[in-house]
Amino acid sequence: MSRFDIVMHYSYSAIMFIGAVTFFIWSQKPRGVSKGEYIIAMIIPLWSGTAYLSIALGQGVLQEPDQTIYFARYLDWVVTTPLLLLALALTAMFYEPKKDKALIGGLITADVFMILTGLIADFSNDTLKYVWYGLGIAALLIVLYIIWYPLRKMAAKSGDGLKRHYRRMAAYLTSFWVLYPTAWVLGPSGVGAFEEVMEITAFIVLPILSKLGFTLLDLKGLRELRT
Amino acid sequence: MSRFDIVMHYSYSAIMFIGAVTFFIWSQKPRGVSKGEYIIAMIIPLWSGTAYLSIALGQGVLQEPDQTIYFARYLDWVVTTPLLLLALALTAMFYEPKKDKALIGGLITADVFMILTGLIADFSNDTLKYVWYGLGIAALLIVLYIIWYPLRKMAAKSGDGLKRHYRRMAAYLTSFWVLYPTAWVLGPSGVGAFEEVMEITAFIVLPILSKLGFTLLDLKGLRELRT
Amino acid sequence: MSRFDIVMHYSYSAIMFIGAVTFFIWSQKPRGVSKGEYIIAMIIPLWSGTAYLSIALGQGVLQEPDQTIYFARYLDWVVTTPLLLLALALTAMFYEPKKDKALIGGLITADVFMILTGLIADFSNDTLKYVWYGLGIAALLIVLYIIWYPLRKMAAKSGDGLKRHYRRMAAYLTSFWVLYPTAWVLGPSGVGAFEEVMEITAFIVLPILSKLGFTLLDLKGLRELRT
Numbered sequence: 208m209s210r211f212d213i214v215m216h217y218s219y220s221a222i223m224f225i226g227a228v229t230f231f232i233w234s235q236k237p238r239g240v241s242k243g244e245y246i247i248a249m250i251i252p253l254w255s256g257t258a259y260l261s262i263a264l265g266q267g268v269l270q271e272p273d274q275t276i277y278f279a280r281y282l283d284w285v286v287t288t289p290l291l292l293l294a295l296a297l298t299a300m301f302y303e304p305k306k307d308k309a310l311i312g313g314l315i316t317a318d319v320f321m322i323l324t325g326l327i328a329d330f331s332n333d334t335l336k337y338v339w340y341g342l343g344i345a346a347l348l349i350v351l352y353i354i355w356y357p358l359r360k361m362a363a364k365s366g367d368g369l370k371r372h373y374r375r376m377a378a379y380l381t382s383f384w385v386l387y388p389t390a391w392v393l394g395p396s397g398v399g400a401f402e403e404v405m406e407i408t409a410f411i412v413l414p415i416l417s418k419l420g421f422t423l424l425d426l427k428g429l430r431e432l433r434t
Numbered sequence: 435m436s437r438f439d440i441v442m443h444y445s446y447s448a449i450m451f452i453g454a455v456t457f458f459i460w461s462q463k464p465r466g467v468s469k470g471e472y473i474i475a476m477i478i479p480l481w482s483g484t485a486y487l488s489i490a491l492g493q494g495v496l497q498e499p500d501q502t503i504y505f506a507r508y509l510d511w512v513v514t515t516p517l518l519l520l521a522l523a524l525t526a527m528f529y530e531p532k533k534d535k536a537l538i539g540g541l542i543t544a545d546v547f548m549i550l551t552g553l554i555a556d557f558s559n560d561t562l563k564y565v566w567y568g569l570g571i572a573a574l575l576i577v578l579y580i581i582w583y584p585l586r587k588m589a590a591k592s593g594d595g596l597k598r599h600y601r602r603m604a605a606y607l608t609s610f611w612v613l614y615p616t617a618w619v620l621g622p623s624g625v626g627a628f629e630e631v632m633e634i635t636a637f638i639v640l641p642i643l644s645k646l647g648f649t650l651l652d653l654k655g656l657r658e659l660r661t
Numbered sequence: 662m663s664r665f666d667i668v669m670h671y672s673y674s675a676i677m678f679i680g681a682v683t684f685f686i687w688s689q690k691p692r693g694v695s696k697g698e699y700i701i702a703m704i705i706p707l708w709s710g711t712a713y714l715s716i717a718l719g720q721g722v723l724q725e726p727d728q729t730i731y732f733a734r735y736l737d738w739v740v741t742t743p744l745l746l747l748a749l750a751l752t753a754m755f756y757e758p759k760k761d762k763a764l765i766g767g768l769i770t771a772d773v774f775m776i777l778t779g780l781i782a783d784f785s786n787d788t789l790k791y792v793w794y795g796l797g798i799a800a801l802l803i804v805l806y807i808i809w810y811p812l813r814k815m816a817a818k819s820g821d822g823l824k825r826h827y828r829r830m831a832a833y834l835t836s837f838w839v840l841y842p843t844a845w846v847l848g849p850s851g852v853g854a855f856e857e858v859m860e861i862t863a864f865i866v867l868p869i870l871s872k873l874g875f876t877l878l879d880l881k882g883l884r885e886l887r888t
């Protein structure tokens with residue numbers, strides 16, 4: 208890895224750490240948002256920051272002859288994407304006293320499946336790569352279906368404030384999540400249409416927006432609902 | 435792998451996929467059966483079909499000098515067997531408003547332990563193989579104990595309809611599950627008394643019956659209970 | 662491994678097995694303690710005993726040129742330490758009808774993170790080793806914080822009996838858990854100030870006290886609360 212990559216990954220870890228501290232401070236004045244949401248908000252950046260730190264230290268990367276595999280990214284995603292979806296689902300069920308565990312379970316299973324197919328695709332060649340990639344896309348469609356149908360309906364039942372907030376968060380999440388498979392397939396894991404430098408920038412900037420940005424807006428919206 | 439094996443594994447994946455679609459269609463008219471049961475019923479064949487697809491593609495297999503290890507089978511089992519047991523446990527607790535999480539947790543832990551010992555046994559030699567195999571059998575006995583004692587008692591408390599349905603499902607599951615360690619020990623993973631062709635047939639036919647067959651009968655029974 | 666090590670590991674497995682049987686017998690007369698606590702109490706020694714058995718069999722160890730890595734220990738810890746913390750948290754919430762899942766989730770995530778950093782540290786060299794070790798220590802501090810602040814407050818709300826029992830159990834757990842990173846860093850995984858024989862003795866004696874000892878005292882205390 209170049210100096211540029213290493214510096215980028217360290218900076219990412221530092222930013223995530225600052226994010227976690229911010230959410231800890233917020234959690235001291237919860238304003239009607241449950242402790243669970245703050246705990247999720249803190250775990251996401253701490254886990255992700257550590258995964259990127261392992262890349263910066265040179266341990267979370269595999270140098271293959273014709274490709275560099277950043278497997279620590281999958282280790283990051285396999286924990287943080289379920290938590291992001293859990294946060295979104297809890298937002299949809301904000302006023303329900305009993306959360307719908309079956310739906311959350313289905314959502315998370317589809318998501319973990321998606322990340323695993325990405326990992327397998329990264330270790331596969333040629334056509335095989337795209338078989339796995341295609342299965343991952345199918346899983347992403349299931350995730351988006353659950354977000355936009357059953358979950359949206361739940362949020363809509365709970366009054367206008369939550370309805371609007373949920374719709375905004377779901378749109379935010381969707382617009383970033385579709386960029387991941389795009390960056391993946393254009394970058395060195397896929398057809399290699401873009402340089403490694405651009406790919407790395409994408410995988411630094413995107414997660415900051417889709418982790419810290421998402422969580423920040425979500426918590427802010429929920430905190431304001433009660434006022 | 436021979437052409438025969440590959441075709442078998444592709445067909446299996448196709449059948450599982452059709453199964454998942456069937457359960458999705460059923461779920462649109464739930465007839466008193468909770469969404470959770472349908473979600474479980476869909477995840478099982480989708481996950482298993484993907485695992486067998488990876489075998490067909492030549493990625494889920496390890497060619498050792500003196501043995502072929504189908505490790506993707508364990509990846510299949512480690513997710514689908516807990517879900518099958520969860521489905522059975524939820525059947526037993528069909529009318530209870532609060533599910534007994536401790537019992538479900540114990541059941542699933544014993545089951546995952548059983549699958550892991552099988553995986554380790556497959557990678558071990560001689561006597562060691564049978565130490566692990568024996569521990570797996572012990573875990574299977576614990577699973578069967580939980581199914582036939584505490585769970586059966588719960589189902590029996592909830593009226594005759596459920597009692598009869600539960601007993602039938604438990605018997606169905608038990609009779610197939612004991613065939614797995616039998617096929618395993620007779621096949622190339624064990625003493626090699628049967629040919630690889632027979633072993634593969636066993637591991638194609640058995641799971642269709644113990645996954646799709648089981649789930650189909652279970653859902654059908656539960657749907658009829660309410661009428 | 663020397664004969665001494667092997668005998669030690671077999672004895673450990675035997676002791677754990679006896680412990681599990683003891684808890685099974687206790688569970689037949691639950692005296693107001695929930696089934697869940699007994700199931701946890703049985704899983705811990707069974708899982709741990711199996712992990713140590715794999716070391717005795719020579720499979721749970723990796724012989725590197727300049728170090729022996731007992732990776733089966735991490736496999737043990739990654740399951741048993743969350744269960745020990747779960748047992749402690751359930752003790753704190755003994756009288757609460759609804760357990761606080763968010764807090765338990767946070768506690769377990771920090772703990773699993775701590776064990777993973779230990780595993781990575783064991784496979785790293787020089788400075789890197791201590792980066793991971795340091796992150797593990799940070800996670801341990803979070804675990805201890807949760808045990809001594811939010812959980813202790815919960816226990817204190819539930820009357821004097823539970824308050825005293827919880828304080829004693831938390832102190833017991835804390836005093837043993839801080840010895841693990843100490844033994845790790847002094848032993849061959851760390852600076853190597855102590856011989857392998859001493860390290861093994863530590864990792865045989867410590868877990869007996871922090872698993873069987875802990876669970877025994879915890880269950881005993883809870884059983885007496887009701888009288």
Ligand SMILES: CC1=C(/C=C/C(C)=C/C=C/C(C)=C/C=O)C(C)(C)CCC1
Nearest residue numbers: 325343344347384387388391414417418
């Ligand atoms: C569909 C698909 C993918 C999607 C990945 C996504 C959606 C990742 C999201 C990550 C986030 C949100 C991280 C943290 O912020 C892969 C695995 C790239 C490749 C396989 C197909």
Ligand SMILES: CC1=C(/C=C/C(C)=C/C=C/C(C)=C/C=O)C(C)(C)CCC1
Nearest residue numbers: 552570571574611614615618641644645
């Ligand atoms: C006891 C035992 C085994 C049992 C396996 C079973 C019971 C598998 C069930 C699989 C199912 C039901 C799959 C999906 O339908 C092994 C691992 C073969 C070997 C170790 C001992």
Ligand SMILES: CC1=C(/C=C/C(C)=C/C=C/C(C)=C/C=O)C(C)(C)CCC1
Nearest residue numbers: 779797798801838841842845868871872
């Ligand atoms: C902080 C820390 C550690 C702590 C380990 C602990 C606290 C283990 C506890 C184990 C128990 C209680 C086992 C079962 O009885 C490691 C991983 C050694 C090294 C990294 C830093």
